[in-house]
Amino acid sequence: MAAGNDERPLITAIVGGGQGCEAILRMVKEDTLGRFRMSIVGVADRHSNAAGVRYAREMGVERVTTDYRDLYTIPDLDLIIELTGSATVRDELELSRPRHVTLIDHIAARLFWELHQAEEAIIEQRSKDFAIQREIEAELVRTRAYLQNILDNAPVMIITTDLDGQIVSFNRHAEACYGYVAKEVVGKPVTVLFGSRAEWEPLSKGVKQGRTVQDYETTRVRKDGSQMTVSVTLAQLKDSAGDMIGTVAMSRDITQRQLLVDQVIQNGRLAALGRLAAGVAHEINNPMAVIAEIAGYLEDLTEHGPTVKRRHLDRELQEGLPKISAQIRRCRSITSRLLSFARQSEVRMEVADVSLALDEVLPFLANEARNAGVQIHRRLTPNIPRVSIEDLQLEEVFTNCIKNAIDAMSTRGHGNIWLFSEQKDGRVILTIKDDGPGVAQEVVDRLFDPFVTTKPVGKGTGLGLSICHGIVKHHGGDILVDSEPGVGTVFQVILPVHYETGTNDDPVSGC
């Protein structure tokens, strides 16, 4: 290998113009990178029509011959590769070659060829692996874009925080609802969105303990300072190893719904007022009918003047007029009762007594309960403190809850309702328990949504319980429901104890 380390390519000739020859020629030709520093300048084969010979001619190899000895005259020939596979040819070449020409016989050539093939295979495999890698990366990019798309187009606010409560992501819906651009709030404490900073601590604590906060209704503040009511579901954000790395919150803006519920409550109050007015009109109509007839009778007598004896008329007047006065007194007592009731609710608007409210409500429901075959058992604790709610509203709540229980049992035709009251941690709890048919958990979950009803079409509007819930929530209380199909339902109306302003020690007992 005289020119082994030189820069110039090896001047090479091939003996044996078969397929091996063609393969080497092609390899050299296709090696555009110039990795082979080899220049094939001659090909010899006895068959001038062999595949390699033909290809050599096509390629324009300088010396294509049928006698290998012609190759020896090639100037600066470095190497002859013998590809005939014939030991005789190899031996002849070995003996006849000029001494400066190196000979590689077909065995060595095969080794080199196989090495080359192996390398090719490795390269091919590598490029395949590379293509797969690229495919995976592209897939990753697509997946990420897809997930981002979901986040961006989800019709719900999705906000994630790190463990310290700093905002990590803020989706497009959140941007739209809050009026912030994500960049403005990412990295800031999530409490910038809160009405009250104190709210975060207990929330995040619960979530860190593994609880998921479900449909929690609260107030949030938009960029412009306005408030919105949201329903939040908050859970742990975990990494792939399952360790908590922050929180993820999904919230819906329910301001509109809240307004609707408020309106429903207002309408409920109007309806209650309407019923009251109807009751009053009804009560006043009776004495009015009496007055009308007595006055009418007296009119009859006076109109009839000449034919009625003076004494008779006097007597009838003496009898009739006090009767009219009595009926007027009756009307007055109705209106004055109404007025005092109105005044009372003006002054002590937000105080009610659970037992008294039940006293008011139960007689109205007695008929319905009897018709449904339902027995109502009072198990009230005496002298329980009064609660902070308008008494009329409390009556409305009790009426709805008890009526609901009665209705649930009316088709069956028998049942029991127990009423318990207790005081606990500054709250008064009225428990309404029935042994009715109960409802499934899915229904319990939606029980306070407006327009949810299990009653036949036309029987219930599904508004009663949502009104109750609204009223109680509005007064800082809560209504809890537990139900088991086939066992019964328990409603708990929970309201804060009313503390008389000025005397902040003891809650005032109802009397």
Next chain:
Amino acid sequence: MFCTVIKREGDTMDKDRVLLVDDEEEFVRALAKRLGARGLNVEVSGDGESAVEKVKQRDFDVIVLDLAMPGIDGLETLKRLREVNPDLQIVLLTGHGSIKSGVEAMKEGAVDFLEKPAEFSELLAKIREASAKRMLLVEKRREEQVKDILRDRGW
């Protein structure tokens, strides 16, 4: 108008026989006097049960019935009265807002109803109307009876 309707000393058999049923004592008493002065033969009952007893004892043309009463209510009274005598013409007096029970009572066979407090002239008109209906009914019955008798005898 008072003089035109009054038939002072007629045969009691010609007078419309009216029973007022209402628990409001002063109301029925004054109403009875006024109707009496207009030529009607009026009796009063303070509750449903005594009204049913009265109807069992003698015939009335028209009953004026209050729907809201203690004891058996107006609707029940109505049913029992019609059991005793299906020809009875019953005019209802209902309190405001009990239109529903009024409608129900009409289904049970009442001929008319008025809301309390009612205009006296209107009530009087309805009583007379009901009484006329009753008369027609009685005449029709009589005619049918005559026809039946004639038919029985081969006419």
